[in-house]
Amino acid sequence: MADPNSIYPGDRIAIREVGLRDGLQLTKSWPSTGQKTEWIDRGYAAGVRYFEIGSFLPADKMPRFADVRDVISAVDRHEGAHGIALALNQRGATDALATPVGEITVVVSASEAHNRANVRRSQEESLSEIANVVKLRDAAGKTTIINAGIAMAFGCSLSGEVPEDDVMRMVDRCFEAGVDMVGLADTVGYAGPRQIASLCRRMEQRVTGLPYVIHLHDTRGMGIANASAALDSGCRVFDASLAGLGGCPFAPGATGNVVLEDLIFLAETKGFDTGIDVEQIIAIRSILQDAMPEEELYGALAKAGPPKTLNWRAATA
């Protein structure tokens, strides 16, 4: 029933602002609901159309996402804006399906060791739970996209190398469980562009026309280079966060998600029209400075600004 192609048309790049969810997962403090709403409103005004905004978990476990329904409403007010929320089990999915959120992210790891460490379930148990989430969606008669994020798809900080065949097998298993799309996550920033290109080429063959997500962390400085390789290999849906928010529990002090501002700059220099005004995006960083003054804000473009003297948006390839 869900139609990912209507949300993510294959002829253009989709950049998803995940700062409000993945970016806030580990911060010491977090923005108020009003600040989150301003972040979304100004992001939308700048041209962002995809927002991952929170997680459906018991509020006492994750108070930073206790306002997830309000934040979904903040996205829903904007025409053409697409909200995404995480749900780790049927209970969370039931809650999410009671809202107008456009997409539910479910998670499974490419490595058994990380799956157990992350959600205290086996991969098989996670896949069963994902199938149940899909059934809940179908029973509710909704068109909410179910998107399976495959963590540690480029290597695992617990078990090391993850063979490409294992990743592609997990992709198959997720589709068998009924999901509408999958995403490959470089959860700990282990990938280099060669590996990214190789897996993207396999994804292109596997999904044949369906969108898939590349979710990159800049933990080891490869975020933008990996995004460039993924773009070259055909991927058109990317996660990124304002100021590179989002640390890594497996690498304390390390940098977070690939930086939204720098990813926009990359894409435009490569001839992809993001539809996003990067200077307006840079200005939104002040919300983070106010809300979380202790957080380090990443990103080179925000310091230097885009070139003033030249049209840095390349002609479409």
Added chain:
Amino acid sequence: MADPNSIYPGDRIAIREVGLRDGLQLTKSWPSTGQKTEWIDRGYAAGVRYFEIGSFLPADKMPRFADVRDVISAVDRHEGAHGIALALNQRGATDALATPVGEITVVVSASEAHNRANVRRSQEESLSEIANVVKLRDAAGKTTIINAGIAMAFGCSLSGEVPEDDVMRMVDRCFEAGVDMVGLADTVGYAGPRQIASLCRRMEQRVTGLPYVIHLHDTRGMGIANASAALDSGCRVFDASLAGLGGCPFAPGATGNVVLEDLIFLAETKGFDTGIDVEQIIAIRSILQDAMPEEELYGALAKAGPPKTLNWRAATA
């Protein structure tokens, strides 16, 4: 007489540590001669073989490079280490040729406006001076490489876009002036990977087997992505600096040269054997912390370290 191919063999990547020159160009303070020597000794022990170490300018103008002869000696003590120094005129070149330095970098800008702003000469005057430097080298009967760095080759902060044909014309002019190699510099971090790939492909055709340098700044976050594109397009000689030292006078507060540590990681994940132990390189950052505690040190890999659980050095392509 000089033979760049003997210094930069085409079958492997050469990463040049330019932190001791470009990296120190604008810092508030700088390391002592002893600290510079330790930086070189430990860099060499880690596997670095190319060091750009200073500039031959009147010591009262640039006291940070007053010890350039001592630092050249520090490089020269190590077997197979190649030292590089900047000389902006015949006087500097004469001084450089009196030392054992292996390579002299001369500079000309791809844009007339920047050439005048940078060295108060026209491009034609700079080209004449370069030809004179080559004559001095030949008259001295030395094999010192003369390498012309072409600044603003990917766009100019004063005059905007720089057409590729202008860059390639300047490459021709430098070779006509007698230089042994050229380098293309993204002085202000304007380039994206598409532009890098395009100019590298033209360089590959132009130099047919001779090495050429890509000199990247990470001013707008594209440094590693641009290096990846240059590697894919055939370039094998790269400049980088420890901790990304080296700001940009045209973008105050902006990030500097592409980060040495991250570039090593990139190259190794792509199957290029750098011969450099990146963990030893990361440890050298402490010299910078001691010598210049006010300087911001960049680089994601230094924060997270290379992956411990997997062999991140890809098999050679």
